[in-house]
Amino acid sequence: MxxxxxxxxxxxxxxxxxxxxxxxxxxxxxxxxxxxxxxxxxxxxxPRNELEELLVDLEAETANREAFLAAYLTEVERRYGTLEEES
The missing domain is CATH 3.30.60 (Wheat Germ Agglutinin (Isolectin 2); domain 1)
Known part of the structure; x- marks a missing residue:
């Protein structure tokens, strides 16, 4: 393995x-x-709830690491808000 x-x-x-x-x-x-x-x-x-599905979806849509990370941050903030909003 x-x-x-x-x-x-x-x-x-x-x-x-x-x-x-x-x-x-x-x-x-x-x-x-x-x-x-x-x-x-x-x-x-x-539990990871929606994390794995989000990662798989974003990986399919992005061409490189930088684009993936930017898309991840954008989508997390869209779904859950920013860290500042949680405080």
Missing amino acids: TCLACGEQVTRSAAREYDKHGDRWDREDKTFEHCCKACHRELCHL
């Missing part, structure tokens, strides 16, 4: 399943990516 976070090659027994939709228990018609144990421990295991 190849860790999706760091690229390290690990055996299946040394890897942890990662489901980008945040629901690894619903296994029907799914394929999983994998993380090494060290990277898996570093992941936030809190």
Whole structure:
């Protein structure tokens, strides 16, 4: 297996399943990516709600990293407001 976070090659027994939709228990018609144990421990295991869908949508619409990050910031502010508004 190849860790999706760091690229390290690990055996299946040394890897942890990662489901980008945040629901690894619903296994029907799914394929999983994998993380090494060290990277898996570093992941936030809190619910991601709309995050993965937003990232996938933006990735499909943007050509490079800078455009992706700008689009992400714009969409997050549109949906949830700015940090200043939360204070």
